[in-house]
Amino acid sequence: MYPKNIVPESTPKDYYAALDLGSNSFHLLIGQVSNNKITIIERYSTKVRLGASVVNTGSISDEAMQRGLDCLQEFSEHIRQYPHCQIKVCGTQALRKANNAHYFLVEAEKLGMPVEIIDGQTEARWIYKGVSHALPDNDEKRLVIDIGGGSTEFAFGRQNKLHKAVSLTLGCVTLREKHFANGAITDKAWQSTKKAAKALLQEHLEEITGEFDTVYASSGTAKLLKNVCVENGFSKKHIDRNALKSLQKTLMKLSHTDDIDLPGVKENRRDLLLPGLAILLAIMDILAIKRIIFSKTALREGMLLHMHEKTHRHQQASSALASDV
Missing domain, CATH: 3.30.420.150 (Exopolyphosphatase. Domain 2)
Incomplete structure (x- = not known):
């Protein structure tokens, strides 16, 4: 991990930030991918308990929603240290199930943190990707x-x-x-x-x-x-x-x-x-x-690899298009 006040030199889109918004905790992983290897720069985890009330009421409580938004605000401040950073924010079961999840999504968007609610199979695929990679x-x-x-x-x-x-x-x-x-x-x-x-x-x-x-x-x-x-x-x-x-x-x-x-x-x-x-x-x-x-690796590492692969495919497609011109 680099010292918090020192950001290494980077090229555009050199860094990836994966945010996993779980039912119990929110996690942030910032890393780089080079030669198909992940280098972890920062890890953060905060217990939010977003899904605690969803079990019995079907809704995210006001208190849990505020804890989640406060956590996203804190995570965004960490990510700002890396100006060329791709960000992916994924919501899992609590946000899949809560009947008021859209309110959280709207407020998260205002913080510059658009949330993608992924289905369970996608979550399992990315977990496998993150685990098997290591x-x-x-x-x-x-x-x-x-x-x-x-x-x-x-x-x-x-x-x-x-x-x-x-x-x-x-x-x-x-x-x-x-x-x-x-x-x-x-x-x-x-x-x-x-x-x-x-x-x-x-x-x-x-x-x-x-x-x-x-x-x-x-x-x-x-x-x-x-x-x-x-x-x-x-x-x-x-x-x-x-x-x-x-x-x-x-x-x-x-x-x-x-x-x-x-x-x-x-x-x-x-x-x-x-x-x-x-x-x-x-x-x-x-x-x-x-x-x-x-x-030791799981969903967040899988998200980093997914972002890197998507970027690489886009770069290859752009290069192919340019060579045809």
Whole structure:
């Protein structure tokens, strides 16, 4: 990362800014792409909880909307350091579902941040692109899973070639609001959470079934579960079912999510740990997954690559047109 007050020399359209407006957090990634390699310049994440009220009311609350707009304003100030920067702002499940999303879009446009609400399959495709780009160029069949605040994406492929992309309306924020809204940890809440996750997965079993040799999981939920398992000695490096069951046993001894005080768990993620755990355990059970490898790259890296590829195609087309004149 460059010092905040020093911007390296650049050429027009040398920088890309990807903004991922999730149901729980907003993320900004600024980077460069050269020789098909991503160089990360800046990363920012802010917990906005845009989708918290959408679960029960169908609408983004006034408070959440203001938090989101404040965050976009802050992100725009970071981006201004890079005068030749292409920007892409993508809204995901909360903005797909909220009946008042258009109000947010109008206000974001006023900030110079036009938002594109992408569908779940596009989200899954770009997640796969971002994850597979950072993996070895081998012949393994890959399954990439991304558990978000409002949805979970599944992407099957080999190397950089995507074979199938699926998005389900199953997320940590959604399950928290339905089963752990008051923070109380009870066996009833846990069982109902896992039952709800399994029911939705079973309903879409044919869609999420495919061939894979290795399973990768990306983004905040996977990172949280991997970190807490490793830092508490439940696993050495990756996520496996025994580690998650050990974590479940530890958490179920507590009375409230506020009591979760484990290495690897940030205070502002405590309330999402059990819903995320329930979703991942349900997925591993239904798809018979033994081990999951955490991927540091995900949607935002996929967005950067998408922008770069689009720019490159445009430049090639312009060059071809000029040579014909």
